[in-house]
Amino acid sequence: MFRFAPHRRTALMLSLLVPSALSSAIAQAQSSDEAHALDAVTVVAERATTATKTDTALTETPQAISVVTSALFTDRGAQNLQETLRYSAGVAADAWGLDTRGDASTIRGLDPVQYLDGMRKLYNFSPMARPEVYGLERVEVLRGPSSVLYGAGATGGIINAMSKRPSFRKAGEIGLQLGSFDRKQLQGDITGALGGSEQWAGRLVGVVRDSGMQTDEIDDDRIYIAPSLTWRGERSNLTLMASYQRDRTASSQQFLPVAATLKAPPGRKLDPSTFLGDKDFDKLDARAVSATVLFDHSFNDAVSWRSNLRYIDSKTEFREIFPDTYSNPTHPFIDADGRVLNRLTYGVKPHDRVLTSDNSLQFSFATGAFQHVLLAGVDYTDFREASSSFSGVTTPIDVYNPVSTGVTVPAYQALPDQRTTQTGLYVQDQIRYADRVSLVLGARRDHAVSETQGLPDRTDNATTYRVGLIGDVGANVSPYVSYTESFLPVPGQDLYGNAFEPMRGHQVEVGVKWQPVRNALLTASAYRITETNRQTNDPDNVLNTVQTGEIQSKGIELEGAYVFDGDFTVTASYSHNEAEVSKSNFAPEVGQRLNDTPQDLASVWAAKGFAVGDDKRLRVGLGGRYVGGTVSVGASNTVRTPSYTLVDALLELELPSWTFAVNVNNLLDKEYFAPCRNFGDCFSGNPRSVVGTVTYRF
Template sequence: MIVGKLVGTDGAPLENISVSLKKAGTGVNTEADGSFKLRAEAGVQLLHISGLGYVTQETSVEVVAGKTTTLPTTTLRINEHELAEVKIMEQRSLNQRPASISKMPIAPLDLPQAAVTIDRQVLEQQQVLRLSDALANISGLYVTSTTGGTQEELGSRGFAYGSNNTFKNGVRFNNGVMPEASSLERMEVLKGSTAILYGNVAAGGVLNLVTKKPQFERGGSVGLRVGSFGFWKPTVDVYGAVGNSQKVAFRINATAEKANSFRDKVESDRVYVNPSLLFELTPNTTLVLEGDYLRDNRTPDYGIGAIDYQIQESRTRFLNVDGANNATNQTSTTATLTNRLNDNWQIRGVAGFQRYANAQRSASRPVASAVPATYGNLTRGLQRSETNENYYLAQFDLTGKFRTGFLDHTLLLGADADQYQTTAIAYTNPDSKLTANAANTAFDIINILDPNKVIAQPKERLTGFQDLVRNTYTKGNTRRAGFYVQDLLSVTEKIKVLAGLRWSYQETPSDVYYYNTFVNRNTKPAPVAGTLVNNRRYDNAFSPRLGVVFQPVKTTALFASYSNSFTPNTGFDLEGKSLAPSLIDQYEVGIKNDLFKGALSANITAYRIVNSNQSQSILPTDPRFGTSRTPSPQELAGQVTSKGVEVDVQSKPVNGWSVITGYSYNNTAYTNSNIYENGSRLRYNPAHTANLSLFYNFSSTFGNNTFLRGLSAGFTTYYVGDKLAGRNPRLLDPATGLAWKTADANKFITIPNYTQFDASLGYSYERVSLRVKLANILNELSYNMHDDNSVNPIAPRNFSATASYRL
């Protein structure tokens, strides 16, 4: 036996240093106190001692049979010629990196569905601040609106990404507030139907935000970002082992943000903290605990207004009242337990909780008037609301690989259950009657075109938010559950089949209480006779999936797939029964390529999505209307069709260059409607988008010993074209079933096309880095809109700079 101890030049013990017998090839690592014990055969042995960052030593030791040879304490010197920094870059292509949102350990090349992953290096290189900044990397994913300027609503393939379609670490995320981008490790987008995996999701796809994880190696960074319009944002990211543990690691991301705006009177401030812990319970079992806290306060901003469905061009016009505020607090925690049973099988359990609370005080939205009789005069009312939501999730997945006969299987078995507990309080004018649609009285009158214009004010009006009293108290308690199975069968090396089925159940109770506004103005709800409205819905649906992948060569895959999803409806049929969910069929074909030995991935996808049983009103002119047991009967007889093409191209870093580019075309329209013209496009969905990001790292050309080695530069451009808002013109009045008397009662609003061009420059030296960015260099003007309100201009040309220090 050979025993000894290793210390550094400061006398401190050295842990995890390799000590081995050079001839035999066997060895051990030193313990926490620097000691080691090594069995050896009798005779002269050559001892090899090495550790990262230290000078390697070799020494001869004479070992006597049956005795322990004790070596004197050995001091290792630091290797001054060790590389100052080693960067390990992602070397798998876009089609080789599995996305955790797919729940299966298969490469995207084997998946009959379009998928895109954007890693942290790209997000940092482009200095992404909001999710909308990252859209320049993903074709067909776009901003639909920014209602009130408090959130970014996304869409894809003609369908909105609501909270059901937005995830963080695999758990649904309430997108009523802008998520924090500085904590992201990557963004994952699974396009098309994912109902088999997640149940009630829209047909366009899902977005998963993956946060940075704990590491046992100590490190981190601190930074400060400043920019136009009084923007500043300090950040900190610290990670490492807890103490000297090899079993527990931590990470803490935190940031604060404060800014004014290019918009008059608009300001914001927010605080974000993202702590996480990693436990290696056994060599095959890990537990990750992740927390998330976000406090976001900002001025609600419903934009510049419109007159007769015409945008009154401006970038700065502010139409809200003084004192308007939108305050959101969001807290969440997630526990993920993963156990690798063997090389082929793994189980994974996820438990999540999220608390969302929002309080808003604002003027009512400036809705576009059908007839411009007031010449820009706008009567502002006041509105106030409070929303609270508790969300619970439990999910279990079993994945494994096995073989039956000539078939290789990659199997997923899973179950999930979640619950939304929501409460919402709406306020109204105390003089209003006790009805669900009690209107607010006026606060004042301004002019959209000339805010300084003096206008006679209403004689009786609210003096402030303190005059509003509680009107309704709504309780919701949505409960969902699902069971699913999915199998990827490798029929041959070139042919794969993905088949699966999910059953989903959803229960949606809702209770509405009306306050006695004349007695209990600001107390708990006081339901009186006839003031409670109950609504109960019970829905279930099957979601099948079938896809075929053909790989003529290992780097190319052609695929075709069918899947469907469902959307619960809220209406009632002729007999007063609740409408069944609408089932949405989706067909997708495409080709995925890894070109130039995997240096470039180029994918093309074409899709057709058909909701052939969309809910629509039965008109009063319909003979069946007179036999209806419900006052507003509906039926599943409408149809909406979405079709399009998407192109995604992404490269690995090659000779310093990296490129991401893409293009999408989409047409989503009514194809069978009793109110709207067939072929009439749905709003918010751009017909065309295009994106290009090109960056160059000078170190690959100029080596490691020049001033330019830390320099990088690049640009990002994003085009959005042919987009509509406003309200779809109707052929018939749904209230009467007759033709509109006024042809222009509803109108589209055409949103200007635009191309946003951003340029970035970065420089790193040892532990310090500096990045600068000039956004919207061309100073393009366009808008994000919701219906005929929330006409929110995009930001003008602006500047930002980020300085950071690596710990």
């Protein structure tokens, strides 16, 4: 079933990987026993909840899943959600390069859905405040279709960010960051039992940032505060979480013309920091408030109940001026000297309200030699959006001497109100035999209603299934095979008032997981995915979105993590993906590679700690990331973007109460694009970023 034609550089990339660190579903975090950081542990993640909604060992989960803990993504210098996934197999973390509009990543060549604490957060392309990574304790990545438990699961998989929660162990820290582009950030995290109580614990996480960005004239300012409270009883646990976030920035991507970047004549290449908008016009201001309730109760040792509820209220104003490369992608300039471009305007003001709930009963019992963990539940989501927008043309600009002032903001026009509700009933049985073999069976029935003001309601019903088998055949080697499906209602309509069809997909995956010792996990997997009704840019109108007919994606993944004695950590990954368009309403792309999707990804990260005297510890880390080239096929214009390799580094000194750390991403300051498209625009990559952090722990 699985046949591949690897890129000619595959052998080179495989040689980058540490032989003992090849795998597929892990995450790992490392911090020595001597460390005094908040929640300090030494761990290669062994368990996760995203794949099964139960606390299940990764070696008993017949699907590829990665877990990236805060200790690990902090070591690597991640500053936003997508950057936490840069070293995960199969994930193109920075799919659109340096982009403040959202955390755009692809998994196995396809789009995932973003979840927060097990409940869906994002529902369409409307901009919303991005998660604050300092408020996260880990990120779990489930690769491939996953609708049986989540309903609203895309074909690519799920990115599930898990928030920090109260601990009964008293700990606290306050930190100051200074870095590139005038970055100044104050952050703090304090947790512990309240008043010495054994039943109540609290936590408060906060961030205040004043920063610029690579792109000239763009700010990256944020206020974030997240209080939480936990009560634990004899058989019950209740956690209340809230968050407030206010961001002030603008679109960091300026859609620089291919003709002046990737294909620029000598001496005519634009600096990636070039700003082609208007400082008084461009903005991306976002405000998000959320409240979450997490409750669980054990009736006895065999039956337990979990109930999760969250409400999000989000308001955003996004407006931008961008160059018109779309009218003539290969020759966009309007003057004889090749300097001046026409410009377009776009603005949107969405007000989103999202209510999500998930309730389930879990039963643990035996039937003869078989141990069962049976999960039955119902979840519900209610997404509502009221929005207004504008689009048009404005003054041209000289891209080599960009000056823009006095652009008038057009009047916003109301868009049809949107509402999408989805109710799902699901059941899953995890059957364990002889403590060596696990069979996972699941089924789900969804009822989704999409409402667009002025149009008839759309109702979709779907049944999805899942089956997986994994077993320990000896020496802690566990081969597995699985089949999964996805069903994702797509809210909204295209530019011409046509409602979107639900996305559907299915996957067959085979693999093997090996845990030679407790502090190591290695995995290899192969998969084939079919996806229908994927949203893409309209080749005839850049402001419109269409749904292609069918995507076929197949590939292999290797991922591994190992914590050696002596405070030495290594992670590595490699993936090869072949995604192509098998059916489409745009004939030139049929049978071609999926646009803007790298085929090969590889990474390796190593960190080592050294004792320096009796109470000091020095840690150094070094990592490399390879991202393969991409292709963008148009009706008369095909653009190929080269591959790139980036280096990241860490230097950290730990004292009894202080930590001094320097993170450098893109150490060699390589200039690259990710990607350039047949529309005539290029997405700039992330330049070198240096951030120093001083942390005091108490």
